Amino acid sequence: MKCILLSAGQYNRKIILKFYEPVSGRIILVNDEYKNRCYVSNPEPLREMIGVSNITEIEVFDTIKDKKRNLYAVELSNPNIMNDDFRDSYSPWESDIKYYQSYLYDSDLIVGKWYSLDNGVISKLDIQSNINLENISMGGVIDTNLFKKQMNDWASLLGEDIPKIRRLAFDIEVESDGEKLPDPLVGANRVTAISFVGETIHKVFVLERSEVERGELDANTEYIFYNSEKEMLEDAFNIIESYPVILTYNGDTFDMPYLYNRGIKLGIQNIPFKMMSRNATLSLGIHIDLYGVFSNRSLKVYAFNQKYTEDGLGAVSQALLGETKTEYEGNLNDITLGILGKYCLNDSRLTYKLTTYNNELVMNLLIILCRVGNMPIDDISRMSISNWIKSMLHYAHRQRRELIPKTSDFPNIGAGTKAIIKDKKYKGAIVLDPPQGIHFGVQVMDFASLYPSIMKTRNISYETVCCPHPECKSNKVEGTEHWTCVKKQGIISLLIGSLKEVRVNHFKKLSKTAETEELRTQNDTIAQALKVFLNASYGVLGAEIFSLYYIPVAESITAVGRNIITETAGEAKQMGMNVIYGDTDSLFIKQPTKEQVENLMQKTTEKYNIDLEVDKIYRYAVFSTRKKNYFGIKMDGKADIKGLTGKKSSTPPFLKKLFNDIMDELTKVMVESDFINAKKNISTMISGTITNFDDIPLVELTFKMKINKDPNEYKGNSQHVKVGKQLPKDIEKGQVIRYIKTWTKEKVKPLELAERREVDKEKYMEAIEAVMSQVTEPMDIEFDSLTGHGKQTNLSDW
DNA sequence: GCGGACTGCTTACCT
């Protein structure tokens, strides 16, 4: 039977594997025995310890020292003894690897991969993918055979089919006593509705309550009314249990534990959940809480392109599906059953749809991430990128029969570079100073995946930077005191380098050339998933929370990056090119010839084995004197706006609108003389907004700002926190504060509490000035030369 | 007492 491995877990000190069988659409469980272990250098204090079942001296390969050494493998009959105290006292290796993850690595099982399953016996299905390696540069790679094998392994694994997984979204509504959300760990109140949406199911159970009327029923909603809450939940549990994968939005913290505790309270026998410390999990199926997926920082940025700023079901659905949560008037307790059911069902529908849109992007993405990180899908959906990368590296070390290093194994070298920003650990990237003004014909050249490419070509990894070999010491990392290994292929260099190459040379290509639309989308999803790993691979190495972090590695990567961009800018200038700006991995060049561009690309490829590409061409670009602050009009007429205040999420809507109108006007500019007319129109727009300011509705004047910390952690006296304190409900981390600037003594008021007459017009005029000046000031300079008029310094002159 | 220069805190952005 062909099955895909989706999850692994533990129960009663046994391994439980969860396979998905697509023909029946069911989960197949496989149990196995496995003993946890860790390694120590001194076994004596552990000899008599309870929970330790066996200690054996064994030879391990220490990849940091690059030699074999003897350690003691400590087998644990009780994995619970491996707590912080144990770690502090005995400094064990491999003690922070989860029981079931360790099992997966040792058994050579990969989550997301297909297996053949017969009577509980798992056997591999070898699916080999062909990848054309010819055009992939091996420059700088130490072990080319290993590198090629790794690329083929990735391509084969990631190229495997992804089945459509049968799944069910559910959502519950609960009676509430007032403002507080009922405690899911108690389950004191009645469940009033529970809805289900899957491919072939679309209905809502509603509890009849004497005090609430049915009211009008929605024609498109299938209602089933219950008089008994117990019967309603029993039926609901049967449905939930019949699905392999369950989707919720915030089910981890609410729906799942609530249903578990309510089920216990009502004396229901067959509850399909197991209670862990704070949350409930499914006994048989797999629960994916989409809140975890959509609030994951890496996915938000690289997979969903920052399309939403708040992570609730409503905001995410609005941004990705263009659909809103059903609105209702009044209190959830008072609305008719008809409206309650419709509302409840809509939430399940949106939850389900968030996994189906764009050819099942989200489900496919999750499975691909499982494959790369070799991590159960339920963990992938709940954990952050540093855990995914950690798991990927742990598995690779186990495959190579290497001891997984601890950070204390790394040479004790502090940071050798000084950060520009206070409190940062080491020096980062370079940003060039742009010249103010309008520049026609700007080509933006950039190094694709610069940092992963540096890892690949300079053999950067935690066991290769400052390696123990004397003969490597001369292979210096420019701008640092560090060196990199010339003898042994580094594991980060290998894994990230090969991922980068298969992404660019295999999956990106297939995303354009594959035969069917479905295949093209799938390959595009793979490329997106890999991007998530590549983009974070450098960052985690400099983050203390990452178990394999090592500052010299992170610092070497940025040092090489600075060197490459500086040298390339110098080279370009030498070739007669006009480099006007650059940031980290890019160079903005004004009116280069085709020949110059090609020469520069060729030179950098030869010199660094990293490709420099023309990313985009601006018809014209406008720079203020500020870094990370410009806009460009691309050849297709689309505006590319970077860092300008008019684009920021905190800027009030009326001002964003004015800003966008101005940008629209500027996209019409084809040649320099068009600016005269554009300037006139822009002046009219700005003065129009100022003149009609008093007519702008209050909501359009809203500033928005996010509470990024726990409210009691604030040191300073921030305005948005002050606004939050005026609100009736306590503010919480992640909440977005909407406020109006007023002339009252508080200076700011929540949108809900402010009145139109309290608006501080002065402040808003300042805001208009601040946003507009970023566009108008740099253009004035050119206008002066265009029209011969004097310098214009402020908005009123416009 | 008032305002400018400055620092620190905070958010949002860029790569």
Added chain:
DNA sequence: ACAGGTAAGCAGTCCGCG
């Protein structure tokens, strides 16, 4: 709960000012 670099607004402090 991946990095550092940059811009901007606001709160608060210091200092000069007859």
